[in-house]
Structure formats: C-alpha cells, structure tokens
Amino acid sequence: MxxxxxxxxxxxxxxxxxxxxxxxxxxxxxxxxxxxxxxxxxxxxxxxxxxxxxxxxxxxxxxxxxxxxxxxxxxxxxxxxxxxxxxxxxxxxxxxxxxxxxxxxxxxxxxxxxxxxxxxxxxxxxxxxxxxxxxxxxxxxxxxxxxxxxxxxxxxxxxxxxxxxxxxxxxxxxxxxxxxxxxxTLRLPARATAATGADALCHAIEAATCLQSNPLSSAYCHAAIQLISANIIRAVQHGSDADARLNMALAATMAGIAFSNSMVGAVHAIGHALGGVCHVPHGEAMGILMPHVLRYNLPAAAESYARLLPEMVGWEKAAATPAQMRGEALVQAVTDLLGQLHASAGIPLRLSEAGVAEQQLARVAETAVNDGALIVNPRAMSVQQVLDLLRGAL
Amino acid sequence: MRRRLQAVIVAAALRLVHAALVALQRLDPEVAGELRRMPVGMTYAIHTGHNAPSLFVEWDGQRLLRIPHPEQAALCTLRLKALAISFRLFTGQMGLAHAYAQHAFTLSGEIADVMRLARLVNRAEAYLFPPILSRRILPELPELPVSRLRVYARTLIGFLQSSC
The missing domain is CATH 3.40.50.1970 (Rossmann fold)
Incomplete structure (x- = not known):
C-alpha cells in the first residue's frame, strides 16, 4: 500500500x-x-x-x-x-x-x-x-x-x-x-557468512514491513529476499562459489538501499542494544531475535509478511499455502532457514548460546526502547514487552 | 489567513500537550516514571515551521517547565519541516511515528531523547484524543489507568493557569 x-x-x-x-x-x-x-x-x-x-x-x-x-x-x-x-x-x-x-x-x-x-x-x-x-x-x-x-x-x-x-x-x-x-567475500568464514546473511535478510523483511515502508524500498526488499533464500546456504556450504557470493553481496546491497529509505524495526532496535550492552555480534543478534520479533509483530504485520512469502519459499509453495496462513508461514520459513544456518555454520539460536546472561536483559530492554529503529516497528513495545521477548529468546 | 489560523491552533496544541504532561506526571505512573528517568536539566525545543510557534521545555528533576526561551540551544531540538505538517501532527491527523516515517522533522541531538519524548507525547495523545482517533495515529492503544475526564480537567486547569 x-x-x-x-x-x-x-x-x-x-x-x-x-x-x-x-x-x-x-x-x-x-x-x-x-x-x-x-x-x-x-x-x-x-x-x-x-x-x-x-x-x-x-x-x-x-x-x-x-x-x-x-x-x-x-x-x-x-x-x-x-x-x-x-x-x-x-x-x-x-x-x-x-x-x-x-x-x-x-x-x-x-x-x-x-x-x-x-x-x-x-x-x-x-x-x-x-x-x-x-x-x-x-x-x-x-x-x-x-x-x-x-x-x-x-x-x-x-x-x-x-x-x-x-x-x-x-x-x-x-x-x-x-x-x-x-x-x-570468498574467504569469509561460514559462520560470518551465515550471520551477515541473516542481517541482510532481516534488513529486507523489516524494511518491507515497518511503518516507513514504501513501494520503491519494497521492490528492493522482494528482490533481496529472493536472492538470499536462493543463495545463502550455497554461500555458507561452498564458500568458494563466486556466483553465490556475488548474489549475496548484491542482495545485501539491495536490502541496504531498502532500509536506508524505510528504516528497520524492533529486531534491529533490540539487536543494537544487545551489541552495545552484551557485545553480541550484530548478525548473530539478528538471527537469534528475528523469529521472536516476527512472531510478536505477526498480529499487526501478517499481511505484509504474507506478501514476502513467495520470495522466501517460491511461488508454488506460497500458492499452496492458504491465504490466511501465509504470514505465519513466512515466520516459519525464516525460522527454518535460521535452523539450517545453525546446523551448517553454528550461528547461535538462543541468547544464552551467544553468552548473554539473564541479569543483563533488563539493561538491554531499557536501552532498546530508546533506539530509533523502534519508532517504526509495526507494533509498539514497552520495556516489559522487550524483556519478555528477550527471556523467551534466552 | 489559513496559515495564521493554523499557527494559532498549533500554538494552543503545543501548550495543551505540555499541560497534559504536567497533569499526567501526577496521575499516570508511566508518565511519572518516564519523567523520573529523564536526566535533570534535559531541554527540548519543538519548532513547528518558519515563523511558526515553538515550545521550549526543561525537566528540572521535579517538574516539566515550559520556558520562554532557553539561554542555550536545547539538548534535543525537533524542527518540523512546515507548519502544515505540524498542524496535521497536533490535530490528531498524524501520529509521531508516522511523522518520523514521513521525514516530517529533523532532529539535532540524541535519538534516545526523541524516543523518550515520543513515548510521552504518545501517552498524552492517548488520553487527549478520543479512542477512535488515537487508534489511527498510535501504533497501539495503551491501557489507561486514569479516566480521560480527570486528565481533561487537570489539563484544562493547567492550560488556563499558564495562559493567565
């Protein structure tokens, strides 16, 4: 729209x-x-x-x-x-x-x-x-x-x-x-390839679904998600595949152009706080948080998530998914992809795996609500809501 | 003529928002907590356009004071790009999140300070505007622990006192 x-x-x-x-x-x-x-x-x-x-x-x-x-x-x-x-x-x-x-x-x-x-x-x-x-x-x-x-x-x-x-x-x-x-990027280790790829995917999804999304930035998001879903596993498992590497680089650039013009959202707001307070590498924070935040946003963003499903899983699979289930299916597809990246490259799926301790969460939550990226998130988030989400991801 | 009318309404709305925040400091624990966490001496300036009304406020640790003109530049300055945009913002046609998304203002200062202000203004708007309007301009309608009528009454008293 x-x-x-x-x-x-x-x-x-x-x-x-x-x-x-x-x-x-x-x-x-x-x-x-x-x-x-x-x-x-x-x-x-x-x-x-x-x-x-x-x-x-x-x-x-x-x-x-x-x-x-x-x-x-x-x-x-x-x-x-x-x-x-x-x-x-x-x-x-x-x-x-x-x-x-x-x-x-x-x-x-x-x-x-x-x-x-x-x-x-x-x-x-x-x-x-x-x-x-x-x-x-x-x-x-x-x-x-x-x-x-x-x-x-x-x-x-x-x-x-x-x-x-x-x-x-x-x-x-x-x-x-x-x-x-x-x-x-040929020599980038598998784990860094996976984590930075998760960051690019997150840029594309948040830029397409936040309050600042616009038709031009969305076009870049769709193209970026398609390239990422088709190339990220190949780039992680076969690091010397120059074609997969360049496709990933291009996807990251397109996602960058998109979010530069429509901002991101709560995954980034909380991720910045995790980086600032607990030094969790940015891409890994994105991978850990994405499923939790996307699920939190689902009531307000189901339609825009549904529009991204074909890019993520292909048109045939998307068409076979009932219309009212497509938003949820997108969240599941992202979760599955991150699971694959965890299995192939060892990126963490839980905050505890990234070395975050329970007693750090309150400070992360208080920092996150002051991050500019939160202002355009599809759903508002209080300190308590961020804290609940972080506990769920611990 | 139209611009002049917009300026008058925006000037009144700025003072109304300030009066509402002062009232809510006593009535709403969320607002009180948000203000308590604000650094003492924090100053905000809101400019609503070229030759248009401005609001300057300072948190002295106890109260949110409206000040006529700050001696130094405010720590956080929001400059709305045009009075017509400010008019939409302060008459409930557009929320602060949408104003941000639409590049409606520039900010000098730290983004964290704007986020704090945004939470306060959103809270005030949730009380001041009827729910049908608030639902359109706020990302989410918060649960309000105090009746709107009490807030209106206190705000109105504060508004009138500041006019005298």
Missing part, C-alpha cells in the same frame, strides 16, 4: 562483478581525488585482502596516501575521531573503506566529522539535520554480505561511555561508489 507521503534516495554508484576492484583508481580520478586514506581492520590486513586492494590501486596509479587499520569489531566514537585526525595529518583528500559494517560505518562517521569541520562526531548527531558540508570522495568495498552499509545513509557507531550504539542518519552519509567484487 502506498503511504500518504514517502521519500526515496540513493545516489551511490554501484560497481558490481568482474574486475570491479581494478576500477577504483579510475573512479577516484573522476572524483578528483589523488591521496586516498585506506581504512580497514587488522584481520583483513592479515588475510591479505587489503594487499589485494592496495596492489590494484598502485598498479592503476592511485596508491593510498595512508592506511588506518586500527578499527575494532564494534567501532566507536573515539575511533571515528581518530580516523579524522589521521586523515588531516596525512594530507588525504578522499577515503576508501575496505571491510565490514564496522569499518564502513567508522569511515562514514569520520567523513561526517571532516566534511563538517568538527573534531567530535557527537557535535553533529541527529536525524536529517546535517547540511551537505564539504564533499569528501568516498569509495566503499564491502568484505561481508550483510550490513548493506555501502549504500545506506546510516552510520551505526558505538558510544563506549554510554554502552549504546548510536545511529547517524543523513543522505550525506551515503558513499559515492560501492564496489561489489566476489573476491572480497
């Missing part, structure tokens, strides 16, 4: 497929950049993934002016401010981020700091309150297929002091170019 009013924006140029990496220097030249700061993390550096990007950039005449690899799994406000300082000290004129959600979101945060000429990202926090600022050319190379951050106007950054994950929302957060090259 068309909402009374909606907005849609995506200005990211996508380079997808063969030799996509080798095209980065040409893109930088078009963006009038010569001295990029390469941002990544220590694991990717050790695995040689960064060397692959550095070598191709050097070979095509645009070597990074500096490399910053001290980005932890959960990035933080202080890391963002440090990246901005390194950028200034090294005389850089652009950024290339190679990594997963943490690296990309840290880069986005640092770019905000630099383009608004401040020293502290907290000074510019808010929703759609930012002016465009100074343009800093920004290319992103995702090494996971999940966050979709390469195409979103959102940066999620951990506030270490408050133990929360903060969201920075602005269309000016979007990168200029996103590079999807199967070579960058």
């Amino acid at each position: 068309k909402p009374a009013y909606f907005e849609f924006q995506n200005a990211v140029k996508l380079l997808c497929g063969q030799n996509a990496l080798e095209r980065i220097p040409d893109e930088l030249r078009h963006l009038e950049a010569e001295r990029p700061l390469l941002l990544t993390d220590a694991v990717l550096l050790r695995l040689g993934m960064v060397a692959m990007v550095q070598d191709t950039m050097r070979a095509e005449g645009c070597a990074p002016a500096a490399t910053f690899s001290d980005i932890p799994v959960d990035s933080s406000l202080s890391v963002v401010n440090r990246i901005a300082a390194v950028y200034r000290e090294s005389g850089c004129d652009s950024m290339v981020a190679v990594g997963g959600g943490s690296v990309i979101d840290s880069a986005k945060g640092a770019r905000l700091v630099l383009s608004h000429d401040t020293d502290d990202i907290l000074a510019i926090s808010g929703i759609e309150n930012l002016r465009c600022g100074r343009h800093i050319p920004f290319i992103v190379v995702p090494t996971t297929a999940g966050t979709g951050s390469e195409c979103t106007g959102v940066a999620v950054i951990r506030n270490e002091e408050q133990g929360i994950k903060m969201e920075f929302l602005s269309p000016f957060v979007e990168p200029d170019v996103a590079v999807l090259d199967a070579r960058m």
Whole structure:
C-alpha cells in the first residue's frame, strides 16, 4: 500500500562483478581525488585482502596516501575521531573503506566529522539535520554480505561511555561508489557468512514491513529476499562459489538501499542494544531475535509478511499455502532457514548460546526502547514487552 | 489567513500537550516514571515551521517547565519541516511515528531523547484524543489507568493557569 507521503534516495554508484576492484583508481580520478586514506581492520590486513586492494590501486596509479587499520569489531566514537585526525595529518583528500559494517560505518562517521569541520562526531548527531558540508570522495568495498552499509545513509557507531550504539542518519552519509567484487567475500568464514546473511535478510523483511515502508524500498526488499533464500546456504556450504557470493553481496546491497529509505524495526532496535550492552555480534543478534520479533509483530504485520512469502519459499509453495496462513508461514520459513544456518555454520539460536546472561536483559530492554529503529516497528513495545521477548529468546 | 489560523491552533496544541504532561506526571505512573528517568536539566525545543510557534521545555528533576526561551540551544531540538505538517501532527491527523516515517522533522541531538519524548507525547495523545482517533495515529492503544475526564480537567486547569 502506498503511504500518504514517502521519500526515496540513493545516489551511490554501484560497481558490481568482474574486475570491479581494478576500477577504483579510475573512479577516484573522476572524483578528483589523488591521496586516498585506506581504512580497514587488522584481520583483513592479515588475510591479505587489503594487499589485494592496495596492489590494484598502485598498479592503476592511485596508491593510498595512508592506511588506518586500527578499527575494532564494534567501532566507536573515539575511533571515528581518530580516523579524522589521521586523515588531516596525512594530507588525504578522499577515503576508501575496505571491510565490514564496522569499518564502513567508522569511515562514514569520520567523513561526517571532516566534511563538517568538527573534531567530535557527537557535535553533529541527529536525524536529517546535517547540511551537505564539504564533499569528501568516498569509495566503499564491502568484505561481508550483510550490513548493506555501502549504500545506506546510516552510520551505526558505538558510544563506549554510554554502552549504546548510536545511529547517524543523513543522505550525506551515503558513499559515492560501492564496489561489489566476489573476491572480497570468498574467504569469509561460514559462520560470518551465515550471520551477515541473516542481517541482510532481516534488513529486507523489516524494511518491507515497518511503518516507513514504501513501494520503491519494497521492490528492493522482494528482490533481496529472493536472492538470499536462493543463495545463502550455497554461500555458507561452498564458500568458494563466486556466483553465490556475488548474489549475496548484491542482495545485501539491495536490502541496504531498502532500509536506508524505510528504516528497520524492533529486531534491529533490540539487536543494537544487545551489541552495545552484551557485545553480541550484530548478525548473530539478528538471527537469534528475528523469529521472536516476527512472531510478536505477526498480529499487526501478517499481511505484509504474507506478501514476502513467495520470495522466501517460491511461488508454488506460497500458492499452496492458504491465504490466511501465509504470514505465519513466512515466520516459519525464516525460522527454518535460521535452523539450517545453525546446523551448517553454528550461528547461535538462543541468547544464552551467544553468552548473554539473564541479569543483563533488563539493561538491554531499557536501552532498546530508546533506539530509533523502534519508532517504526509495526507494533509498539514497552520495556516489559522487550524483556519478555528477550527471556523467551534466552 | 489559513496559515495564521493554523499557527494559532498549533500554538494552543503545543501548550495543551505540555499541560497534559504536567497533569499526567501526577496521575499516570508511566508518565511519572518516564519523567523520573529523564536526566535533570534535559531541554527540548519543538519548532513547528518558519515563523511558526515553538515550545521550549526543561525537566528540572521535579517538574516539566515550559520556558520562554532557553539561554542555550536545547539538548534535543525537533524542527518540523512546515507548519502544515505540524498542524496535521497536533490535530490528531498524524501520529509521531508516522511523522518520523514521513521525514516530517529533523532532529539535532540524541535519538534516545526523541524516543523518550515520543513515548510521552504518545501517552498524552492517548488520553487527549478520543479512542477512535488515537487508534489511527498510535501504533497501539495503551491501557489507561486514569479516566480521560480527570486528565481533561487537570489539563484544562493547567492550560488556563499558564495562559493567565
């Protein structure tokens, strides 16, 4: 159904497929950049993934002016401010981020700091309150297929002091170019493939069913869910299958475009809190919470869940399911898929398996109700309702 | 003329929402608890459009005070993009969740503070608007522990006192 009013924006140029990496220097030249700061993390550096990007950039005449690899799994406000300082000290004129959600979101945060000429990202926090600022050319190379951050106007950054994950929302957060090259995800371990894939699936489902959903974002959601359900098990079980890898990367990007324009919902609100308070990896939190939250939302979202069923299980199965059962069937199909991922890759299905203790739940619930993603969830949620849901997932 | 009328109604509605929250602090334990958890010195500014009414409130740890003009920028500033949108929001034609979904406002400050404000305003609206309207604009109609009539009466007294 068309909402009374909606907005849609995506200005990211996508380079997808063969030799996509080798095209980065040409893109930088078009963006009038010569001295990029390469941002990544220590694991990717050790695995040689960064060397692959550095070598191709050097070979095509645009070597990074500096490399910053001290980005932890959960990035933080202080890391963002440090990246901005390194950028200034090294005389850089652009950024290339190679990594997963943490690296990309840290880069986005640092770019905000630099383009608004401040020293502290907290000074510019808010929703759609930012002016465009100074343009800093920004290319992103995702090494996971999940966050979709390469195409979103959102940066999620951990506030270490408050133990929360903060969201920075602005269309000016979007990168200029996103590079999807199967070579960058071929070595992703099965468990990380499963967890990040669950994140992408969650983006697509929540973006299609939340209060901010709109026809354009929904189109991306449907396409993303179809690609994920057809490729995720293959990508987990046969990591070297380049076709499955690229399909997953594309699905994650499409789901990212979708939720960037229609937000997410309670799975993300609670998941952010679990990450901030208990350090549960984001994708794993999504996998654990999704069945519980989808079931909670079912009374308000059955129709929109039903519309997604064909993408999840195929048209024949969906058509064979009675119309009034399709919403429930979608929830069951998601639960079954997560069970398969648990069996093949060992992603946790319970909070206790992820190391969460009962006494942490109250703080998670109190944090979750203050997360912006909750405002567009199809059903309202109080602290007690979040707590009940968390206990059910423990 | 139409814009002027909208401005008058929005200005009254802003004061009414504030008066309702002050009344509910005494009457509704949910509102009282939400306010108690608010950091002392928290300030909100709500701007309803260009050359349109604004509301500034401050939580001093005991009361939610309406202040004429803050000395410094509020910690959380909501800027609605146009008076016509504010009019829809404050006359029960659109809820805060839908306003967010429709990019109706910008926020300077922390999202957590808006979530707190959203819960308070939703609660106030659940009392102030008749259920048929509340059902349309709120994600869910909460159970209300106090009769609407009591809340109307207290709110009206507070509203009139603040006008004197």
